Amino acid sequence: MGLMPRPSAVITHLEPGDLRRDEPVLPRVARLLRPYRSKIALVLVAVVAAATLQSLVPFLTRAVFDNALFPLDGGPPRLHLLAWLVAGMCAIPVATALIGIGQNWLTSTVGNSAMADLRGDLFEHLQKMELAFFTATKTGAIQSRLANDVAGVRTVLTDTATTIVQNTVTVSAAFVSMVVLSWQLTILTLVVMPLFVLLQLRVGRRRQRLARRTQESLSEMTAITEEALSVSGILLAKVFNRSESEVARYREANRRQTRLQVEQAMTGRTFFAVVQVFFAITPALIYLVAGWIVTGALPAGADSLTAGTLVAFTTLQSRLQMPLLQLMRVSLDVQTSLALFRRIFEYLDLEPAITERPGAVALDPDRVRGRVELRDVRFRYPEPRALSGTTNRDRFGESGVRIEAEPESEAGTGTGTGTGWALDDISLVVEPGQLAAIVGPSGSGKTTATYLVPRFYDVTEGAVLIDGHDVRDLTLSSLADAVGMVTQEPYLFHGTIRDNIAYARPGASADQIEQAARDANIHDRIMSFPEGYETITGERGYRLSGGEKQRLAIARVLLKDPAILILDEATSALDNETERLVQEALERATRSRTTIAIAHRLSTIQSADVIFGLEDGRLVEHGTHVELLRSGGLYKRLYDEQFSRTPAGAPWCDPRRADVPL
Incomplete structure (x- = not known):
């Protein structure tokens, strides 16, 4: 018999069956995006460009009031200057919209490609697993991780990273602009933000736990569907007159899934309601504090607080609300998605028990x-x-x-x-x-x-x-x-x-x-x-x-x-x-x-x-x-x-x- 040398399979340093639980999830997610570095760089350029353009709008607004409509020197309105300022204010949304179209195409391409890579890697890895793994694991549970779990992280891979960068740049630019306009009013706007951050972390941890339980419940439903609605399952149920019990089993799993979905959807709603109320009433508080400053009740530099400054500041403050809310929501989504990534990585981290020796x-x-x-x-x-929630048990x-x-x-x-x-x-x-x-x-x-x-x-x-x-x-x-x-x-x-x-x-x-x-x-x-x-x-x-x-x-x-x-x-x-x-x-x-x-x-x-x-x-x-x-x-x-x-x-x-x- 002839033997032909061939390169051996790549085997990690881990023993079969070990899980790399010590490696943080986020660096591994970042590695998924590594093949698309050039496109991601273009996305970042687009995000910074759009945020920079948007940050110019409040200053143009201040110039409209203080230099064109109601000049501070008391002169008549300057219509020529007003036309140029208005033209600039109109051009900025057009430019940002065009940038946004390109940015969305890039992020969609990167995210969906990374998700396809993840799904393909997971399928390839499962093909390498030993027979014993599949005799001990529900087929529906495996299908659920390939379909539901990977689909559950779609938003993180397609939109979330861009949303975080975009809103971070927007918030940073808005914050700098607000400080330039009035540092006193900026302090009032941001005074309760640390409290919101702490509350958000607590809500995020709860949603992460709920996300894992929800996906495990969904895996169970998928497994029941695969078992009961396969040809063999239908035949078995009809032969033993167990159709009603199979329906009852599915309905119970369905009710549990519904309860978890509702609980997950409602978690954090009170928190966001409080945040929205705060942002809604902040302009009124701004006007009140501005009145105290103008009348001298607050010795905070009344000469620098013009009508244009006040309008520009409240415009910035309203623009700041949406990015901050999105950042908070995205942060919760990321924490929720981390639970799904961990479930996916649990499979990827299982080393096949049957492997090729070096030099095979x-x-x-x-x-x-x-x-x-x-x-x-x-x-x-x-x-x-x-893994948890995947065993065949008595089935x-x-x-x-x-x-x-x-x-x-x-x-x-x-x-x-x-x-x-x-x-x-x-x-x-x-x-x-x-x-x-x-x-x-x-x-x-x-x-x-x-x-x-x-x-x-x-x-x-x-x-x-x-x-x-x-x-x-x-x-x-x-x-x-x-x-x-x-x-x-x-x-x-x-x-x-x-x-x-x-x-x-x-x-x-x-x-x-x-x-x-x-x-x-x-x-x-x-x-x-x-x-x-x-x-x-x-x-x-x-x-x-x-x-x-x-x-x-x-x-x-x-x-x-x-x-x-x-x-x-x-x-x-x-x-x-x-x-x-x-x-x-x-x-x-x-x-x-x-x-x-x-x-x-x-x-x-x-x-x-x-x-x-x-x-x-x-x-x-x-x-x-x-x-x-x-x-x-x-x-x-x-x-x-x-x-x-x-x-x-x-x-x-x-x-x-x-x-x-x-």
Whole structure:
């Protein structure tokens, strides 16, 4: 077998399962925007330019009153100067509006691009997570973080940063202008601002807690929707007459979501009402204090307080109200969004348990012999790594379908040796080209053993080897190319039959797809459909029969053409005629490749080169069909139990056949 060096995957310094909770959220959010530095710089230039232009308006207003309409020297109105001042006051809004259009395009581009990057990074990271993560996490909860949580931070990424900068510049320019006009009136305007800041911080912390609870509730609703409204969920509810209870469960989650939404919406409303009242009455107070200054009741420089100054100051004060309110609201929005960012980063910070070692090598697909060895293997399922509000708990697995590996994942609960091991001291070898079968009672570790070969899980002790190489030393991509699998319940996505088969090799030609279908005994059936290979399979392939789905899955793996094939009870629950078709397809699939088959129906594996018997996570026997019948162990017991329940006259399982010694 040839090995080709290939760059290893980038692995952080963290151990698998750790979370980088010590890193602040805001710097990480800033890194999302780093690729768009040039556009952000243009946004800042636009913001400063617009704020600078707007800060000129009050001074033009003062000039209109004190120099054009009512000159301080007592002369007549200066209409020529007034025309220029009015022209300037009209030009400024036009210029700021044009700047605003460009600024909005830039911020929308940056924000939505950063959000797309975040969503893509999250999806890519989830694709790298190990199988155990998904068996312990609700599919709806994952979908909620991809959709609802990322959408929840849209405003922060698209508008908030710009709003903060814009309003900060506006408030700063207005404050400087107010001080220039009258520092005494400025003190009156800003005297209670520290109190508002403290109140705002308290409100923000409360809204942050509520935001997290609201998103967790929304995740629960999404999970219920995904479970209950999938094809499997609807079928399950109808079969067991649980539709009303599912509706009640959804309504309860919906009511909780509504309460949290209302509570979140109302949090801070009283605070903002007080702020708005203060800003509304401040001009009246300004006029009162100005009167005291003009009459000399307050020795604060009455000569500098002209009518134009007073009008300009109150104009600035009214312009200051909206930016300050927006800054306060944006600050609360940021604190709320931080809770959503933390939820997203929780997933991004989960290190995959299955990773490539530094210096991992790639299997040469043309030189893989297919020798599989489990050497002194012991395996215990790791603790599930599901985050808050995402666990499956007492619900079914994905779409209401029980996952075979799940019962074995609970150490000490009817699986393994009773000591917590799902597999205990397993050593076996499957030679290249052999058909090896694994049999045993439910929960004996059959599926677990096969899941170790493609590294769906890593062994706790010992090693799994392909052609003498530890699978942990191989690149994940080359390992996936070398191993194919047909499961008991194959997954078909909602698409055409052609697309479902071609999923194994996207670049396959129509002739290659058709040949794979012929080898899988499904071509004639496909051509009997009105739309042939363009027939839509439906959600999870529900428009097809079980045998049709199984043969499509076989066609898919035949198109992939792996060196090692794993069959996980691929002919269970099929009628005799369909089983015959599937069995013929499997016989073609197993030619010239190493095959490991898990079977409860022992009739399907009697011709296997070697049969391994597992019980309570231990390998208790191995040999051929005839040898194991003679030995009188586990296989003989399973054989007798199965065929004693079979109706008389079934030739494929008659224990009195000439080739079966009793």
